[in-house]
Amino acid sequence: MSSAAGSLVLDRAEQEQKEGAERSTLVDFKMVTFSLGGKDYGIDIMKVKEIAKFSNFTYVPNSYPYVRGVYNLRGDIISILDLRILFHLPVPKDGPLTNTENGLILRLEENVLGVVVDSIDKVIGISSKDIQPPHPIFGDINIKYIQGVVENGGRLYIILNAESICAREEGARKGDLPLPPGDPGYQHEEAAPAAAGYVQSPAGGAEPERDFIRDTLKTFRGFYVTPLNEEWFLRRFSEWKDLRQREGADIQLKAVEDAETYLSNFYSADTGRFWNENLAVQYSRVLGESGGKIVNAWNVGCGRGYESYSLAAILSKKYSNRIIKLWANDNDLIAISTAANLLFNEADIPEYLKLYVVTGKNGTGFQTDFKNKIFFEYHDAMHSNTLPDLDIIVARDMLSFLSPENQRKLLTGFYEKLKPTGVLVLGDNERPLDSSHWEPIQNARSSYKKS
């Protein structure tokens, strides 16, 4: 599929032709195209009553600059807006008061409205699937006027939302919209090239693209970019951009799968499986030599339980003469319901876990004594809990999927539940929001102690 922003800078005429042939079979959206300030725009043909040449407007005193006046359309009086002024685009030098203007008459839900444009181009049929959603980089032209962007014949058309243009007019009449200084000749000459420039060169608009990905990650995967994971996010963004441009694919995330691909290298090592030998050694180095008979541990977001068993094995080895109590929670009932009686292939488990394996009639699982160290609970971490004070909290890659507010709340909860000597283990690409409360443990994998 063609893309809006990325492809513009590339010469893709050849592909264009191929796609054009494919697309022609799927035409389900027609639009009237026209130009404003030298750029191409479109409006849904169903909203266009007719194409007209306007002359002899009747000027309405004390109206907004972009209201050119009223017009007598075969007996019906309609108002005429100038889209160039509304969008702060340059009006041709011969000025707005020439005799005849090109325009469209729009038939909207509530009324009929005329708009003045530079020139009418033609009618284009496209497939509505090819319409890309509006992009935050369209800074100057308020995003609510834009229904989407579509590419056709090597040109990029911005599809305007006729209804919202009309809504603006009504809103403005009520005087509830801030407007540019009210002299009728107001024209924002400088802003025009800038606005158009944004659309044409996405490279210059890295910020909005990044923000757009932030938004779509949230929408598609419930992943919230905050200082918790921002370092990873920024690194991944530049890598992603290179990758997608090389592949000729769109930078934007358009579906859950794209978001999943974007997040593919976010997850910590050995997510969803037993920790390998090396990782186990790294995590066990983090554990301190605190006293007490019982070691209390909390594994938040344990999923199917692989992580919990790995952790339990590390703790059992490190604190061989103490009682281990590990609470493992997840709010995904399906995932956690198999955790307590996890079965696996003996060949798949690392050496340090083999000690606890037993083969029964159902298959290979863990010994009861070992399993009794872990309490798998169907629990939502945002609800209150009755856990005792803890020696270690392992919460890998779960905070990032909480709202910023909940991230903060849960981290505070972790802080309160941890013993003074306790350790917090986060995901490989996460760090605590409030660095003044947490101090990274030297030479350890994303682990923190209270400071």
Place this chain on the structure above:
Amino acid sequence: MRVEYINPFVEASYNILKEVLGSEVVRGELYLKSTSTPVLGVAALVGLAGDVEGRVLFDMTKETAIGIASLMNGENLTTMDDLAKATIQELANMITAQAVTKLHDLGFKFDLTPPALFTGENMEVSSSSVEALIVPMKLSCGKIEINVAIRERN
């Protein structure tokens, strides 16, 4: 709530309801609740003690309660009289007892208290320090929400 506890309650509720009502029972999606729970009108409560502490609450509207009592007694009841109340208590007892029996087989030791029945308008049950598992059950005569809040003794 420990995952081992969930199935016994879900299975016991389903089995018993299906058996005593003799009609189709549909289980809704399970979920967790932490805030105080409004009670629909009739609530039967069974306390749990032993390895754990907690309670099971059977929550339904008065109409549903009368409907269930009518079906279980094989006669048409119209008010929430003593017979209807005793029937709902018995239902709560049967379900909790079967769940506890299943849990016992899994190696968890629970005791239960005799059921208590509450009826009234605008009631609310608060046990905000323990998160409750909600098992919604759809019956021919309405719905029952089985609200299980159990915590380990530390």
